Structure formats: structure tokens, C-alpha cells
Amino acid sequence: MDIDEENTEATINLSDTQGTTSAPSPSKRKAKGIRVAHFVDKEWKMHKRILNFYRMPPPHTGVALSEKINALLVEWGIEKKLFSITLDNASTKDCIVELLKKQLNFRGLLLMDGKFFHVRCCAHILNLIVQDGLKEIDGSVTKVHECIKYIKCSEGRKNKFFTCVAQVGLACSKRGLRQDVPTKWNSTYTMLDSAIFYRRAFLNLALVDSNFSSCPSLEEWDKIKKISNFLGYFYEITCLFSGTNYPTSNLFFPKVFKVHYCIQNAMEDCDDFMRGMGSYMNLKFEKYWSEYSLILAIAVILDPRYKLQFVEWGYDKLYGKELRKLKDVSGTLFALFARYMDEFSHLLVSNPVNQTPTQIKVGDKLFEEFDNIYQDGSTSVEKIELHLYFEEKRLDRKQELDILSWWKLEQFRYPILSCMAFDVLTIPISTVASESVFSISGKVFDQYRSSLLPETVQALLCTRDWLFGKEALEKEGADLEELTEEIFDMNLNENSGQCSNSISLD
Structure with a gap:
């Protein structure tokens, strides 16, 4: 199976999760994984496609898993288009990421040496925070x-x-x-x-x-x-984080800010039970989110309802007049913009005035010093695009916005920023749909699906996903969250266990 030609230029963001087949004893269970690509096409429509459903024989070490992922990237021919990978927080995942980064950086394939390569599953972290509370x-x-x-x-x-x-x-x-x-x-x-x-x-x-x-x-x-x-x-934020049909990276900063603020308020509540919940939650929050993700902070800046002002306001609300975090975000933003400007400078339309040959008169030399001093600072693309974007009035924060459609319309005004948005807004901040996120038990296939060969399961899943996609699922009335849960429930606990479903009393 090959990626269609229409999307061969799209930057790919991956999400990756693992599960197990059902078996009488843990020793007989087999590990399986599913890899999903998230990308935007030339019409600025977001897509999510299953790339692989694979069996992972022992050993399930970081080295073995990274080699498996790398081999599958090469098989698909997308290793040069990879922007990020979203993983849950199992201990082996850090090892996987470091090994993948080394392999890809050795070939010079990652943006800014992979500074933004690893994105932790936010729904997973949020679940761990609530469980501790x-x-x-x-x-x-x-x-x-x-x-x-x-x-x-x-x-x-x-x-x-x-x-x-x-x-x-x-x-x-x-x-x-x-x-x-x-x-x-x-x-x-x-x-x-x-x-x-x-x-x-x-x-x-x-x-x-x-x-x-x-x-x-x-x-x-x-x-x-x-x-x-x-x-x-x-509950509300977890459902938002777990969306698959819309960009979620721009939701990270405002929603995690809200979580942080709620936890801080709970720690100062007049009731002992609320202070206790808040304290436990804060310990887990500080473990994973003491430093907000820089690339996901940039994602909210690329949302015209928030921009840099929201990041500045949020840090001020949480930390007071502490400028280091804000400087880190703005510095990273300008550095990333500079990299995109180097790569996509061909998109810029040169000013015809600058291309018109002029005859230098004797008196003009008097002003050459002025030209040399202020030319770079006043006409740089960086200032033209970024400052124009920042200086324009923000959109109403409360309005519903199809952010990809907005950038599609604005891509000719902001050619470099739109290229950044094209990549950054596609980053998935969760690895599965919301119903699976809430489960803290192991992902276990039942005995019937476990009896199929891995190649057969992969063929069925990938063929349906690539041939029919979201439109066909909606036409059939199928629920994407239920489909994901049928594949496997997400393991959101440090220890594995069996799945259970909610019970309704009518």
C-alpha cells in the first residue's frame, strides 16, 4: 500500500500505541501496535490514516521497538517528512524517542535536530493527574x-x-x-x-x-x-484533547492552563478534601507539565483568537512577572520561523520596486549610511510577517473557528507562517479517541480478533481506513470513538490490567 500522490508532500505527524491479544496467561499474550499518520492535504483538510497494525514479538525493549518503528517509516517512505511522534508515557517510550532521534538526526531528517519531535500524549497525562486526585x-x-x-x-x-x-x-x-x-x-x-x-x-x-x-x-x-x-x-478537556477530526495542538496551552489554574485553586480551597485532591494532582502535574511544551505553545500563538498575548497573559497569571518562560516561547517561535523562512523563501514575492534598476546620483551617497543601518531591521520578512500577524486584532476568542480554513485564506498574506501552521496544527496531542482515554486498564483484544493473523488485521483496518476514510464512516453512522475502542482500549496506568465497561441503570 502506498500513500497517494496527492499527499506525498504533506508533513507527517505520527501517533503510536500498543496493545495485547487476549490469552489465558500473560506469558501467552502477544503485543500489537497501531501507527496513525496525521496530515493536512493541499486543500487544508485534515486527515488521519492508519499506516500499520503490526505484531511486536519479544523483546519489547526500547531498542527493539525503535528499530521496528524506524523500519516501518522506511517502508512507507515517510522518514523524510516526519515532524513529530505522539506517544503515551510508558517508561520504554523515552528510550524509543531518543534512539529514533539519533537515527533520524544522523541522516539530517529532523527539524531543529528533533527539538519538537516527541509529544507526550496529553490525554494520558491528564488521566494520570485525575487518578492521583x-x-x-x-x-x-x-x-x-x-x-x-x-x-x-x-x-x-x-x-x-x-x-x-x-x-x-x-x-x-x-x-x-x-x-x-x-x-x-x-x-x-x-x-x-x-x-x-x-x-x-x-x-x-x-x-x-x-x-x-x-x-x-x-x-x-x-x-x-x-x-x-x-x-x-x-472530563471536558480530555474529550477535546482526544478529538481526531479537528486540530488539537492549538487547544493544548489554554486547556492545560485551565487545568493548572483549577488545581491551584483546589489547593487553596476551604475544604480539606478539595485541598487533598489538589495537592495530589499538583504533584503529577509538576512531574509532566512543569514546563509547558514549546511547540504546543507556538500552536496556540498560531490560533488568531489567542496569539502571543494569551501566552503572555497565561504565564503572568500563573507565575507573576516572570519573563523567562515567555522569552523561551518567543525565542523558539522566531528561531522556528527563521528555519521555515530559509526553506520556503521561494514563496515570497519580491517587491517590484526593489527590482527596478536605479541610477545612483552623487547626492544619494549622503544617505547610504542611513540605508545600511536601517535596511535589515525595517524590511526583514521576519518583521513583515510576524509583526503584521501580532499587530492585527485578534479574533473573538469565543467564536467557533475552523482554524485550517482560516490559514488557507490567509496563506498569501502570511506565506511563511502558513507553512508553519500547516505542520504545527496537525500535531496530535492524544493517541486515541476519548472513550478509550478514560480506561486505565490494559488494551486486550478478544479471543476472536486475536485469532486473525496480524497481516489480515492490518489489511482490513488499513484498507477500510484509506479507501473510505471519515466521510464513509459518517455516512454509515459509525462513531469514530467506538471504532477506536474496538481496536483496543488505551492503557493509562503504569500497570496493565483487564478492561471494564460502565454499567447503566435505567
Whole structure:
């Protein structure tokens, strides 16, 4: 299978994840991986294509995995077009990245020696942050779990609860009452969110059923609502990070800023349980995000709703008048722009005035000193493009924006910046779709899919993905997130385990 000619010039951003087949014992399980290419075509339309679904025999070391990835890059002929690779945070991934960088840098294939090559899966990190926060869970949340467990135990209790629901005027609602699952933190959020909606029914049940002793008090319901609202921020952001049909790199800085700000506020909350959650979360946040990704900070600068002003405001809000971080971002931006200017200078239209031969008069020599001093500083492409972009009024931050379409329209005004946007805005900040992100269990194929040869699975997945793509999936009414989850659930814990699904109580 070859990449079609239309997209041969596109810069490729990769995401890579691994899974396992199901087997009676861990020793018999086989590791598999899936590699996805993210790129923008000449019409500024974003694409996501499965390149490989491969079996990875032992040993599963960083050296072996990097050699496998490098071989597949060469097989596809895209090693010269690679901009970044997005990976989760397993310990072997750092080794993989370093070895790949050395191999690609040896051939001079990476931009700025691979400074922006490795992008950590943001949804994975966010999940680890929330999981640490849930270690300090309040007892009221446990009570909600016990409430739903109590109702679920028998049909008689369910019917009694439904009667209470009708008595408090909620019978017309179609909202489900959900129970949490240990391997998916979002199930804790959806459990609390649904329980809050039915809290009057729970309180009513406590009055008519003397055996129902786990109902939270009014004060505890207030705590539950506070925790639910707090987790809601992370739930919303994780779903945004895990999108596959739109650029996500420009979402990183504002959303991680929001996460950071919420955690800081939680650490200063008047309630002990919120301070505990915030403290645990902050430790994990500092481990992975104490330094914001420079390339993803540049991505938000390339969003005309934010630009450099948002980065400046965000750092000031978090760190005060500390200029080092802002200087790092702006310095990296100008350095990256200079590299693109060297590569794409042929796109610039020379000023016809400068090409007109003029006869030097004797009196003109008087002003040559002025010309020599100020010529470079006032007419550099760097100033023309970057400063024009910064000086133009930002778009309304609240408006919906198809950012790739915006850059398509502006590419003739900003020829170099648009080339940067073409590459940077395609960087995926997550490796799988959102439903899989919430799982902290191992990615395990069932016994039926595991019986297929790896070559057969790869042929089926890649053929459907490349021939039909997003449009066909939408026409069929298929959900891309469900399709990804069918491939395998994402492993978001440092230890592997079995998958579980949420349980709904109607």
C-alpha cells in the first residue's frame, strides 16, 4: 500500500500505541501496535490514516521497538517528512524517542535536530493527574457508590426507587443512573453527575425505606456537587484533547492552563478534601507539565483568537512577572520561523520596486549610511510577517473557528507562517479517541480478533481506513470513538490490567 500522490508532500505527524491479544496467561499474550499518520492535504483538510497494525514479538525493549518503528517509516517512505511522534508515557517510550532521534538526526531528517519531535500524549497525562486526585476521594463519593449498588441489587428496590423518582417529578427524564467502574475515572464523574440529578429521589427513598442507610446528607450532597463540578473540567478537556477530526495542538496551552489554574485553586480551597485532591494532582502535574511544551505553545500563538498575548497573559497569571518562560516561547517561535523562512523563501514575492534598476546620483551617497543601518531591521520578512500577524486584532476568542480554513485564506498574506501552521496544527496531542482515554486498564483484544493473523488485521483496518476514510464512516453512522475502542482500549496506568465497561441503570 502506498500513500497517494496527492499527499506525498504533506508533513507527517505520527501517533503510536500498543496493545495485547487476549490469552489465558500473560506469558501467552502477544503485543500489537497501531501507527496513525496525521496530515493536512493541499486543500487544508485534515486527515488521519492508519499506516500499520503490526505484531511486536519479544523483546519489547526500547531498542527493539525503535528499530521496528524506524523500519516501518522506511517502508512507507515517510522518514523524510516526519515532524513529530505522539506517544503515551510508558517508561520504554523515552528510550524509543531518543534512539529514533539519533537515527533520524544522523541522516539530517529532523527539524531543529528533533527539538519538537516527541509529544507526550496529553490525554494520558491528564488521566494520570485525575487518578492521583481520586486517591483522596471523599467518603460522600463512596456513599453514592453504595446507594447505586443498593438499588441495583433487586428489582424490588429498583421499582421502589422509580416510584420515588416519579414522586419528586423526575419521571419524564431519560437520564440514566450510572455506577462507577474502577478502571475508568470518567465513570466516577458520570456517576456523581447522574446521582446529583436524582438526589431528591435518593432522599425520598431514605424516608420510605429503613434499610437504605447509605444516602448522603444534604451537606454531603453539597460536597458531591463540588467534586462533580471539579471533575467536569477534566472530563471536558480530555474529550477535546482526544478529538481526531479537528486540530488539537492549538487547544493544548489554554486547556492545560485551565487545568493548572483549577488545581491551584483546589489547593487553596476551604475544604480539606478539595485541598487533598489538589495537592495530589499538583504533584503529577509538576512531574509532566512543569514546563509547558514549546511547540504546543507556538500552536496556540498560531490560533488568531489567542496569539502571543494569551501566552503572555497565561504565564503572568500563573507565575507573576516572570519573563523567562515567555522569552523561551518567543525565542523558539522566531528561531522556528527563521528555519521555515530559509526553506520556503521561494514563496515570497519580491517587491517590484526593489527590482527596478536605479541610477545612483552623487547626492544619494549622503544617505547610504542611513540605508545600511536601517535596511535589515525595517524590511526583514521576519518583521513583515510576524509583526503584521501580532499587530492585527485578534479574533473573538469565543467564536467557533475552523482554524485550517482560516490559514488557507490567509496563506498569501502570511506565506511563511502558513507553512508553519500547516505542520504545527496537525500535531496530535492524544493517541486515541476519548472513550478509550478514560480506561486505565490494559488494551486486550478478544479471543476472536486475536485469532486473525496480524497481516489480515492490518489489511482490513488499513484498507477500510484509506479507501473510505471519515466521510464513509459518517455516512454509515459509525462513531469514530467506538471504532477506536474496538481496536483496543488505551492503557493509562503504569500497570496493565483487564478492561471494564460502565454499567447503566435505567
